[in-house]
Amino acid sequence: MSQHIISPEISHAPDHSGSGTKRIWNVFWVLSFLTMVELGLGYFLYFKGAGMSHTAVLSTKIVIGVLTLLKAYYIVSVFMHLGDEVRNMIMTITVPLVLFVWFIIAFLYDGNSWKNLRNTNGYSKPNIQKVQTVPVKEGAKD
Amino acid sequence: MSTAAIPAGTKWWNGGRSPFNASYGKVMMWYFLMSDAFTFGAFLISYGTIRFSVNDWPDPNQVFNSVPFLGHANLPLVFVSIMTFVLIFSSVTMVLAVHEGHNMNRKGVEKFMILTIIGGIAFLSCQAWEWTHLLTGEHVALLNDGTLSVLPTTASSNPWGTHIPHEVMVAALQNTPHEQLANIAGTLHHGAAEVHNTAVMNNTELVNMISNTADFHVNNVGRPAFGSYFFGITGFHGFHVFSGVVINIIMYIKTKLGHFDQRGHYEMIEKAGLYWHFVDLVWVFVFLCFYLV
Incomplete structure (x- = not known):
C-alpha cells in the first residue's frame, strides 16, 4: 500500500486527556507501596528468618514473589499501556508468557531433584547429610 | 483465499489497516520485548535451578550490605532499594514524557526525557559503584x-x-x-x-x-556460580539500561530538533518508552531473585 505515505495505521491513540496524569501518579504510589512491603518482608526474613521453619521462610518468599508479579502487572498494564490496547493484541503478548509457568516449575523441580541426588549419593543412601554438616573440604566443586 | 462470506468493510487482514489498531513498529517492539523477556527469564530460571540444586548459597543480606560513604556499616537491602526507587521514578518520568507527547507538547516531552535520562545515568552509576565494591572487596x-x-x-x-x-x-x-x-x-x-x-x-x-x-x-570458599550469575545477569540488565539511555538521548535530540512535530505524532517516544519500562520491569525481577529472596 505504497500510496499511504502518511501512515494511516495510527488510527487510534490511547485517550489520556480525561484521566490526565493522576492515574500515572497513583500507580507510582502503588509501586512504591508494594516495594516498601517487599522490603519489610525482606527485613523480616533478615531479622527473624534464622529462627523460622523452612516452610515459613519459603511462604514469605512466595508472598514477596506474588507482590513482584503485582508490580509487573501495574508496570505492563498502565506504564506500558498494554491494558489500553485491543484485546487480540493483549492476547498475543500474554498467552505465550504462560510458557513461564511450565518453565519455572520444571526447572526448579529439576534443581531440587539434583540436590536430593547430591545429599543421598544418588538415592542409594538414606538422607542423612543435611545443610549444617557439609564438610569443610567440600567447597567450590562437587 | 476467499473472503466472499465476509461483508465489505471488515477485511481486517486485507492491508491498509492494522488489525491490532497499533502501528507496525509498536507491535514489533512488543514482540521484541516478549522475546527479551524469555531471554531474561531463561537466565533467571537457570540461576534458580542451580540455587535449588545446592545446599549452601550466599546470603544476599551478607554480600550486599554496603552503602557508599557509610564505610563498613552493615546495611542490607538499603542501597539496592535506592536503585529500585531510582528506576521506578525514571519509569514515571518516561510515562509522563509519553503523555506530553500525546498532547503534542514539545517542551513537556523535553523536560521529562531529560529527567528520565538522568534517572538512567543515576542507576548505572549506582551499579558501577556496587560492582566496584564487590570486585575490589576483601x-x-x-x-x-x-x-x-x-x-x-x-x-x-x-x-x-x-x-x-x-x-x-x-x-x-x-x-x-x-x-x-x-x-x-x-x-x-x-x-x-x-x-x-x-x-x-x-x-x-x-x-x-x-x-x-x-x-x-x-x-x-563458595561456589563460583554465585558471582557468574550475579555479574552475568546484572551485567546483561545493566547493558539494557545503558542502551535504553542511549535510545532516550537520541529521542531527546530528535524532539529538540522538532522531528516529531514535523511528523505529526510522538509515537517514537512511546516506543522508546516501551523499552525503558521493560528495563524497569526486568529490574523488578532481578531485585526479587538476587537481593530479596
Whole structure:
C-alpha cells in the first residue's frame, strides 16, 4: 500500500486527556507501596528468618514473589499501556508468557531433584547429610 | 483465499489497516520485548535451578550490605532499594514524557526525557559503584587446600561459602603462608592492625593477632556460580539500561530538533518508552531473585 505515505495505521491513540496524569501518579504510589512491603518482608526474613521453619521462610518468599508479579502487572498494564490496547493484541503478548509457568516449575523441580541426588549419593543412601554438616573440604566443586 | 462470506468493510487482514489498531513498529517492539523477556527469564530460571540444586548459597543480606560513604556499616537491602526507587521514578518520568507527547507538547516531552535520562545515568552509576565494591572487596575465606586467603567477589571467586567455626579458622592459620597472613591482617579494619606494622611481624605474631581479633568471621570458599550469575545477569540488565539511555538521548535530540512535530505524532517516544519500562520491569525481577529472596 505504497500510496499511504502518511501512515494511516495510527488510527487510534490511547485517550489520556480525561484521566490526565493522576492515574500515572497513583500507580507510582502503588509501586512504591508494594516495594516498601517487599522490603519489610525482606527485613523480616533478615531479622527473624534464622529462627523460622523452612516452610515459613519459603511462604514469605512466595508472598514477596506474588507482590513482584503485582508490580509487573501495574508496570505492563498502565506504564506500558498494554491494558489500553485491543484485546487480540493483549492476547498475543500474554498467552505465550504462560510458557513461564511450565518453565519455572520444571526447572526448579529439576534443581531440587539434583540436590536430593547430591545429599543421598544418588538415592542409594538414606538422607542423612543435611545443610549444617557439609564438610569443610567440600567447597567450590562437587 | 476467499473472503466472499465476509461483508465489505471488515477485511481486517486485507492491508491498509492494522488489525491490532497499533502501528507496525509498536507491535514489533512488543514482540521484541516478549522475546527479551524469555531471554531474561531463561537466565533467571537457570540461576534458580542451580540455587535449588545446592545446599549452601550466599546470603544476599551478607554480600550486599554496603552503602557508599557509610564505610563498613552493615546495611542490607538499603542501597539496592535506592536503585529500585531510582528506576521506578525514571519509569514515571518516561510515562509522563509519553503523555506530553500525546498532547503534542514539545517542551513537556523535553523536560521529562531529560529527567528520565538522568534517572538512567543515576542507576548505572549506582551499579558501577556496587560492582566496584564487590570486585575490589576483601574477604577472608578458607580455600580447599586448607589455607586462608583474601578473596574479592568476582565472576569466578566467591568468599561467601558456609561459615566455619573459630577453632577450624585458627588451625587453618597454621597452614597459611606468611604473605597471606599479612594480607589477612591488613583487612582487619579495627583494633590491632592499625597500631602494628604488619609487614615486619613474624608468623606467630600475625596468627596471634588474627585469632585474637573479635568478630572476625571466616567462610569456606563458595561456589563460583554465585558471582557468574550475579555479574552475568546484572551485567546483561545493566547493558539494557545503558542502551535504553542511549535510545532516550537520541529521542531527546530528535524532539529538540522538532522531528516529531514535523511528523505529526510522538509515537517514537512511546516506543522508546516501551523499552525503558521493560528495563524497569526486568529490574523488578532481578531485585526479587538476587537481593530479596
